[in-house]
Amino acid sequence: MNSSRTVSLADVAREAGVSPATASRALNSAYGVAAATRERVAEVARRLEYVASPEAARLATGTTRSVALVVPHLDRWYFGEMVGGLEEVLRAAGHDVLLYHVGDPEGRHAFFEHLPARRKVDAVVVVAVPVTDHERRRLELMGVTIVAAGGQDAMYPYVSIDDAAAVRQATEHLLRLGHRRIAMITAVDPDRTDQPIHRGRTRGFYEAMTRNDVPIDEELVVTTTWGGVQAAEAMEKLLSVRELPTAVLAHSDEMALGAMRTIRRAGLRVPEDISVIGIDDHPLAELVDLTTVRQPVRDQGLQAAHLLLALLRGEQPDRAQKLPTRVVVRSTTATARIDRSGAEHSAPGITRH
Amino acid sequence: MNSSRTVSLADVAREAGVSPATASRALNSAYGVAAATRERVAEVARRLEYVASPEAARLATGTTRSVALVVPHLDRWYFGEMVGGLEEVLRAAGHDVLLYHVGDPEGRHAFFEHLPARRKVDAVVVVAVPVTDHERRRLELMGVTIVAAGGQDAMYPYVSIDDAAAVRQATEHLLRLGHRRIAMITAVDPDRTDQPIHRGRTRGFYEAMTRNDVPIDEELVVTTTWGGVQAAEAMEKLLSVRELPTAVLAHSDEMALGAMRTIRRAGLRVPEDISVIGIDDHPLAELVDLTTVRQPVRDQGLQAAHLLLALLRGEQPDRAQKLPTRVVVRSTTATARIDRSGAEHSAPGITRH
């Protein structure tokens, strides 16, 4: 099966009656070779099923035509979707996609210290991972183009959503439904619990509330790491508050589901007793009829890849792109039951999805 | 920042006062170089932050130290989890991981015809994608080691679960609960609707049913493509049957959720009116209290990677590995309400999760 040696450029050249130099030009660069010759070489190459040796080409040109994707948590929908988008356009542009998983702190440390991608890629895209200053410095050692997809690193050219706006939309949806005691389950990155990773999201909540003159009960703002079960636990804390919230806003759909489980197990109903809204529009959100604010994840991947390609071409594209989000109303949110302080607006113009 | 040229082996050699040949040996092969020299070279390399040029090494050795992962649907949990497992051990073994997404039919066709990974990898692992004979032949053109992770291709060395057993477990769980009118929502690959992709799963159902002398109503076995909404539609068909099923078994958790939505929207309750069981133990299954049969996805990835490494080392490992599954009882299954024909066993020994 795998009998004959793989054919080399030299083979093609010989067969086509030209020099390797010409063969190379014929196959790659458009100019400097007569149309007839080019066609002949191409024909021979096709017939011989010639496939260029990428290493040789890379060695000679010094360019790898491949990019590294640095991702934590392949297992979460958000990341898979993002990677899918990136892969699509990167591959279409003829680049190879190397995957680097930096899940836990050790893996993360290993990646930034050893830089396994060094010398192997022309660019790296960090997918929603907040890099520390030190990590950033290490990354720069690679001397390649860097872009960020998702997350909120203004450090590099990036494309993401407007986190503050997303949460504002969610909050305003609840406010419109007459809710005033709104709780929020804030997510932080487990590796970087020091700072609220989605400052933007937290800010959006405060903005929407104050803008609508609704007081914020700090007791109703709880913080935990990403993940459904963590959110479920956080929700328990919220249920132990003197006066229950009438709605809760979670930083992700998974977290919203976790919260819902706790609520139901406590004998309360969603949305009759407590409304729940998530963020993401995870594919399963539709199946469980979860109200959420949709963010275009795949699009972020696509755009980030385009941004990267532009950078690689030496262009000067917009270094920051924010994609729009919008709330998708399903059935986990409803008008507030206990209107404690005269809800001005009672859910007008809200269309069901 | 990126001022000085990257250091080459020659630089290290010069600095250490040895020839490039010796430097290379010192850094790679264990033997043929005095311990003192090796240490000196290593020291210099470290000091100069030397990183070998992979292309040069590859060109010279003819080995790439990287493997291709061929996956459809990055966006589904199953695949992300699997890839995560694969990546972990492959990377730990010093291999690079190239990602090839072959989602839709075109992408798929493009991949197998152009074989973009050709000459770029030492091995490829196909992740739960059923390859046709033609595709298999194309793949072999690459002349590399191939293993399958997940799915049911006995074509290559593989690791997966015993699909028949998994469904048998699910079916038996329902039977133990006294169900007799059990429906199944079968999944097929959208690209290959011709043949039931999970023959094993379908078989497991028939086996369990006949083994327990429970008649199968063919009307209760519906087929659709993977996905929650598809399953939701399939469920509608099941609800239009003269005599409703008392339980439904879906080929994935996503599908189970889709079915549940349809059931609920029809005004029926889960599990009081209809029990639902899925397969996978998707992380969200826990959050929605879905009964399911858990399959160790990540482990399949890990094992598949180990299998591949063994093969690459020239060993002769078991060409087929089946990982165990087990049902995880939560709250979407309950004892059958309408015991139409004297259910012998009424759920003994079932412990709640």
Place this chain on the structure above:
DNA sequence: CGCATTTTCGGAAGCGCTTCCGAATATGAT
């Protein structure tokens, strides 16, 4: 039709590493 350009193409160097082979040196046995 002759000369200046332009186009097409081959020679050759080089990308950075590995590895075969043989020379030089060290080690051990007698």
Place this chain on the structure above:
DNA sequence: ATCATATTCGGAAGCGCTTCCGAAAATGCG
């Protein structure tokens, strides 16, 4: 101390491609 053997190391040839440079051929112009 001497010779055989083992060990350590350098020279050099490639791996398969790209690209600079110059020669040869084709084309355009007056």
